[in-house]
Amino acid sequence: MKNYDARQLAHAALQIADAGRDLAVRGWTPATSSNFSVRLDDAHAAITISGRDKGNLGADDVMVVDLHGKAVDTDARPSAETLLHTQIYARYADAGAVLHTHSHNQTVASRLWAKAGAIRFEGWELLKAISGTPTHETVIILPVFPNTQDMPALVKQVDAYIDSGTPLHGYLIDGHGIYTWGRDMAETRRHLEAFEFLLACELDLRRLNR
Amino acid sequence: MKNYDARQLAHAALQIADAGRDLAVRGWTPATSSNFSVRLDDAHAAITISGRDKGNLGADDVMVVDLHGKAVDTDARPSAETLLHTQIYARYADAGAVLHTHSHNQTVASRLWAKAGAIRFEGWELLKAISGTPTHETVIILPVFPNTQDMPALVKQVDAYIDSGTPLHGYLIDGHGIYTWGRDMAETRRHLEAFEFLLACELDLRRLNR
Amino acid sequence: MKNYDARQLAHAALQIADAGRDLAVRGWTPATSSNFSVRLDDAHAAITISGRDKGNLGADDVMVVDLHGKAVDTDARPSAETLLHTQIYARYADAGAVLHTHSHNQTVASRLWAKAGAIRFEGWELLKAISGTPTHETVIILPVFPNTQDMPALVKQVDAYIDSGTPLHGYLIDGHGIYTWGRDMAETRRHLEAFEFLLACELDLRRLNR
Amino acid sequence: MKNYDARQLAHAALQIADAGRDLAVRGWTPATSSNFSVRLDDAHAAITISGRDKGNLGADDVMVVDLHGKAVDTDARPSAETLLHTQIYARYADAGAVLHTHSHNQTVASRLWAKAGAIRFEGWELLKAISGTPTHETVIILPVFPNTQDMPALVKQVDAYIDSGTPLHGYLIDGHGIYTWGRDMAETRRHLEAFEFLLACELDLRRLNR
Numbered sequence: 081m082k083n084y085d086a087r088q089l090a091h092a093a094l095q096i097a098d099a100g101r102d103l104a105v106r107g108w109t110p111a112t113s114s115n116f117s118v119r120l121d122d123a124h125a126a127i128t129i130s131g132r133d134k135g136n137l138g139a140d141d142v143m144v145v146d147l148h149g150k151a152v153d154t155d156a157r158p159s160a161e162t163l164l165h166t167q168i169y170a171r172y173a174d175a176g177a178v179l180h181t182h183s184h185n186q187t188v189a190s191r192l193w194a195k196a197g198a199i200r201f202e203g204w205e206l207l208k209a210i211s212g213t214p215t216h217e218t219v220i221i222l223p224v225f226p227n228t229q230d231m232p233a234l235v236k237q238v239d240a241y242i243d244s245g246t247p248l249h250g251y252l253i254d255g256h257g258i259y260t261w262g263r264d265m266a267e268t269r270r271h272l273e274a275f276e277f278l279l280a281c282e283l284d285l286r287r288l289n290r
Numbered sequence: 291m292k293n294y295d296a297r298q299l300a301h302a303a304l305q306i307a308d309a310g311r312d313l314a315v316r317g318w319t320p321a322t323s324s325n326f327s328v329r330l331d332d333a334h335a336a337i338t339i340s341g342r343d344k345g346n347l348g349a350d351d352v353m354v355v356d357l358h359g360k361a362v363d364t365d366a367r368p369s370a371e372t373l374l375h376t377q378i379y380a381r382y383a384d385a386g387a388v389l390h391t392h393s394h395n396q397t398v399a400s401r402l403w404a405k406a407g408a409i410r411f412e413g414w415e416l417l418k419a420i421s422g423t424p425t426h427e428t429v430i431i432l433p434v435f436p437n438t439q440d441m442p443a444l445v446k447q448v449d450a451y452i453d454s455g456t457p458l459h460g461y462l463i464d465g466h467g468i469y470t471w472g473r474d475m476a477e478t479r480r481h482l483e484a485f486e487f488l489l490a491c492e493l494d495l496r497r498l499n500r
Numbered sequence: 501m502k503n504y505d506a507r508q509l510a511h512a513a514l515q516i517a518d519a520g521r522d523l524a525v526r527g528w529t530p531a532t533s534s535n536f537s538v539r540l541d542d543a544h545a546a547i548t549i550s551g552r553d554k555g556n557l558g559a560d561d562v563m564v565v566d567l568h569g570k571a572v573d574t575d576a577r578p579s580a581e582t583l584l585h586t587q588i589y590a591r592y593a594d595a596g597a598v599l600h601t602h603s604h605n606q607t608v609a610s611r612l613w614a615k616a617g618a619i620r621f622e623g624w625e626l627l628k629a630i631s632g633t634p635t636h637e638t639v640i641i642l643p644v645f646p647n648t649q650d651m652p653a654l655v656k657q658v659d660a661y662i663d664s665g666t667p668l669h670g671y672l673i674d675g676h677g678i679y680t681w682g683r684d685m686a687e688t689r690r691h692l693e694a695f696e697f698l699l700a701c702e703l704d705l706r707r708l709n710r
Numbered sequence: 711m712k713n714y715d716a717r718q719l720a721h722a723a724l725q726i727a728d729a730g731r732d733l734a735v736r737g738w739t740p741a742t743s744s745n746f747s748v749r750l751d752d753a754h755a756a757i758t759i760s761g762r763d764k765g766n767l768g769a770d771d772v773m774v775v776d777l778h779g780k781a782v783d784t785d786a787r788p789s790a791e792t793l794l795h796t797q798i799y800a801r802y803a804d805a806g807a808v809l810h811t812h813s814h815n816q817t818v819a820s821r822l823w824a825k826a827g828a829i830r831f832e833g834w835e836l837l838k839a840i841s842g843t844p845t846h847e848t849v850i851i852l853p854v855f856p857n858t859q860d861m862p863a864l865v866k867q868v869d870a871y872i873d874s875g876t877p878l879h880g881y882l883i884d885g886h887g888i889y890t891w892g893r894d895m896a897e898t899r900r901h902l903e904a905f906e907f908l909l910a911c912e913l914d915l916r917r918l919n920r
Contacts, residue, residue, distance in 0.1 A: 321629035
């Protein structure tokens with residue numbers, strides 16, 4: 081069995097707690113929803129334990145899983161959505177952190193664009209905050225997948241999307257919230273902040289333009 | 291006369307003050323509105339005294355009532371809505387705390403759905419935050435009762451609803467705010483946070499979809 | 501010349517600074533707008549000096565005026581709207597504090613209801629937060645006066661309204677913000693919080709019901 | 711080569727860090743967007759270095775440029791939009807600070823009024839917060855320029871507008887945010903706060919009046 085580095089775990093737990101505190105203050109993690117993870121190496125990730133208050137995380141609220149979502153060295157129960165985190169680490173070798181939050185805008189937008197299956201962002205300067213987007217003229221697509229309690233089914237949907245070759249920087253689940261990732265926690269938080277901002281703008285344009 | 295446990299009262303007062311501080315910061319207790327209670331035993335509850343600033347509660351702002359809403363060992367005046375708290379403890383043996391708040395979303399939603407008599411939540415992942423709701427596919431009904439200053443009349447309405455056998459996790463009063471409860475203060479706060487989030491989402495869908 | 505009590509002035513300045521800090525954090529005093537006062541006796545009031553940052557007031561930012569709005573014992577320039585404060589102290593013997601703020605909701609509502617000349621609040625439980633309102637069934641009228649830089653003209657409009665005998669708990673000026681008062685600073689802050697809440701609710705009902 | 715004053719630079723960096731902290735807390739600088747500058751003398755300005763977190767700026771996050779936007783005494787890369795800052799110092803001899811932020815309201819308004827090419831503010835008391843505006847009866851025009859990654863092209867558009875002689879207190883770029891300035895940082899922050907407030911009001915009137 082391949083082992084993870086305990087110091088890296090401690091560092092990951094700090095990054096997760098720090099992100100949780102900040103995101104909870106913004107109201108993006110209501111009622112113990114949301115989960116956060118950081119890659120430890122090419123076979124392990126640190127992830128939040130199910131049901132904890134995301135605004136007040138400590139080292140005891142983070143556990144290790146392998147990239148199949150199995151708990152490592154612990155009896156704790158990982159978040160129900162662990163497979164959606166480990167899928168990103170398995171599919172994207174350069175992904176270093178994954179954030180799943182549940183803000184008002186993310187949730188409302190997921191319902192509104194569920195039928196269309198995706199939101200198309202265009203003409204926003206803040207698109208440049210998504211890595212690999214050199215100008216505001218780029219179009220970014222954020223898919224919306226149907227919600228289900230059957231995690232393997234959800235994983236399959238995301239796999240099929242990745243296999244289709246369309247660039248993917250994050251996705252919504254209908255009625256549920258967003259998943260996004262980046263090379264490290266700083267980039268992932270920037271991506272999350274950018275998507276939240278863009279969703280809020282698109283929702284408001286719709287309120288104003290109907 | 292059956293007595294309550296003074297240490298339990300002190301603990302309940304701390305939980306109430308803590309909840310009040312957090313809910314006041316969110317703006318859910320405007321202009322000294324709102325009231326909070328914690329069950330002490332099968333015959334007593336601790337409840338906020340009428341008219342106090344809910345963001346700055348101390349032990350002196352909490353009093354004991356029996357489950358008929360009568361003050362115990364004090365001349366303080368309990369909140370006008372005390373009967374709505376004690377009713378919950380009397381009807382639900384496992385209810386350990388009751389929160390009544392008065393947020394913008396709760397109040398506006400109560401006016402909008404007053405005629406319909408209830409709000410129907412469906413398709414939201416956060417429904418799982420309500421205890422006994424295993425999946426997001428469950429439907430949860432939040433009734434809206436007409437407002438009246440005649441507390442026994444309000445109590446009767448709620449009693450009739452409970453007697454009808456429909457599961458009840460909370461309710462709105464028209465123009466007034468929400469009541470919700472749970473096994474303990476932590477679960478009750480999670481229920482309150484979930485209902486507030488769901489109300490905000492339903493209101494926004496209505497703004498966006500008209 | 502009748503003198504004011506220096507200790508009362510010091511106490512009034514503290515109350516004003518405390519209110520300012522709280523109201524600025526809420527965003528109700530943008531860009532050095534707003535002004536606050538406290539009655540000292542039947543001939544004097546303490547009021548904020550013009551142009552100061554309302555979130556960071558000290559004793560030096562408060563001055564004394566007589567009830568004709570003239571500066572007392574100082575060369576400082578009182579706020580341009582001082583006459584609207586002293587008018588309240590002159591007309592209502594039990595008024596102990598006046599708050600004028602400039603929140604988003606107050607300003608937008610003043611524009612929307614300027615033509616109607618008043619906003620009519622009915623059916624809101626929070627109406628009970630306005631002193632002298634025993635039940636939520638009372639109707640409260642908040643008049644909206646046209647804006648003008650001619651203060652004596654504004655004062656005349658308010659005088660005429662008071663002379664008409666309609667109960668007055670506060671008023672809006674078109675494009676400008678709210679004035680409200682109470683027996684002391686605590687009651688005045690409760691009135692301000694209640695009006696802000698009610699305006700936000702009425703605006704949102706209009707967004708939702710059109 | 712003319713030199714700048716190191717003490718003035720240190721002071722400018724403090725003012726920029728202070729503004730950044732405050733504006734980031736309000737959510738006006740999402741995802742490392744926005745940039746801030748302060749004039750040092752008639753040939754130099756201090757400006758934020760590209761890509762830094764605007765809520766947590768230190769002396770190392772600020773650099774010196776000349777009024778052609780060239781870095782002075784440093785290898786750091788100035789913000790891509792540096793030319794828009796230095797243009798203001800070159801064209802307005804009394805401009806002492808420039809703030810570019812990226813709030814939700816600024817961004818949404820820029821999209822809505824992009825076709826019209828400008829927003830016209832009228833009837834708002836807060837217009838008096840813009841220097842040189844004696845009464846609320848003044849009309850203030852905030853132009854909206856098309857967005858482009860070609861900075862010299864953007865600079866040309868602004869130059870043409872200034873050359874036209876219409877008074878200019880700030881401008882929006884489509885999908886991008888606002889630029890505003892003033893004699894010093896305090897006046898510039900007051901202008902920014904006033905424009906944000908006015909944009910929020912105009913957007914809301916549009917939501918309410920459609």
